[in-house]
Amino acid sequence: xxxxxxxxxxxxxxxxxxxxxxxxxxxxxxxxxxxxxxxxxxxxxxxxxxxxxxxxxxxxxxxxxxxxxxxxxxxxxxxxxxxxxxxxxxxxxxxxxxxxxxxxxxxxxxxxxxxxxxxxxxxxxxxxxxxxxxxxxxxxxxxxxxxxxxxxxxxxxxxxxxxxxxxxxxxxxxxxxxxxxxxxxxxxxxxxxxxxxxxxxxxxxxxxxxxxxxxxxxxxxxxxxxxxxxxxxxxxxxxxxxxxxxxxxxxxxxxxxxxxxxx
Numbered sequence: 189x190x191x192x193x194x195x196x197x198x199x200x201x202x203x204x205x206x207x208x209x210x211x212x213x214x215x216x217x218x219x220x221x222x223x224x225x226x227x228x229x230x231x232x233x234x235x236x237x238x239x240x241x242x243x244x245x246x247x248x249x250x251x252x253x254x255x256x257x258x259x260x261x262x263x264x265x266x267x268x269x270x271x272x273x274x275x276x277x278x279x280x281x282x283x284x285x286x287x288x289x290x291x292x293x294x295x296x297x298x299x300x301x302x303x304x305x306x307x308x309x310x311x312x313x314x315x316x317x318x319x320x321x322x323x324x325x326x327x328x329x330x331x332x333x334x335x336x337x338x339x340x341x342x343x344x345x346x347x348x349x350x351x352x353x354x355x356x357x358x359x360x361x362x363x364x365x366x367x368x369x370x371x372x373x374x375x376x377x378x379x380x381x382x383x384x385x386x387x388x389x390x391x392x393x394x395x396x397x398x399x400x401x402x403x404x405x406x407x408x409x410x411x412x413x414x415x416x417x418x419x420x421x422x423x424x425x426x427x428x429x430x431x432x433x434x435x436x437x438x439x440x441x442x443x444x445x446x447x448x449x450x451x
Contacts, residue, residue: 211314217391219317223398230410233263243289294366312367333376334368
């Protein structure tokens with residue numbers, strides 16, 4: 189397997205302020221990717237590295253007619269305004285596809301950022317979704333990590349709960365675990381409740397729960413205009429779906445007769 193890294197500019201490690209790596213891979217209802225991309229766009233993080241791996245799926249992306257090879261990107265934003273941290277933000281259109289690819293990617297990224305920052309990374313934090321059979325108006329964010337004391341600092345915030353048991357599949361789970369267990373930096377994973385519906389490809393309400401927690405924890409100055417717009421669009425689709433379902437069920441009830449198969 190091979191991983192290629194294209195670095196866009198140099199960073200002075202001596203000038204870093206407690207850098208944190210925020211990770212949002214595509215996954216269930218695109219909850220993580222939408223959350224992390226919203227933060228990246230809001231704080232105007234600059235593209236720092238592009239990472240190509242032979243373990244990404246053989247699918248070319250097309251944007252405005254331009255053909256692109258699948259890659260992951262790391263964006264960088266130095267300390268600004270009220271925040272106490274520099275941010276490295278990792279996201280992609282695809283995750284590595286195999287077990288070997290996920291572990292190889294995690295190792296390579298941890299080693300590369302450790303070298304660039306001279307060991308100054310304070311935390312690897314990945315985001316994701318947890319499927320639930322019932323979700324409140326404000327989804328709960330489940331927290332787990334490699335450092336219990338750091339986990340507890342997230343649990344001090346509203347709408348959070350300790351993830352006591354379970355499995356986190358793919359790079360969202362392995363990257364922070366790899367970083368923590370190999371002494372690069374503590375790893376944290378945040379999973380927002382989601383209730384995937386067949387007509388919805390994204391769940392911006394769950395993404396907003398993640399963004400709200402990260403905004404408050406790191407004192408990030410951002411607004412929710414785009415996420416709120418997507419939430420309204422999602423709710424409109426759900427309402428139409430419910431009305432169609434109710435209309436269908438009413439039609440079945442009206443068709444019942446003595447000879448009906450329905451009882």
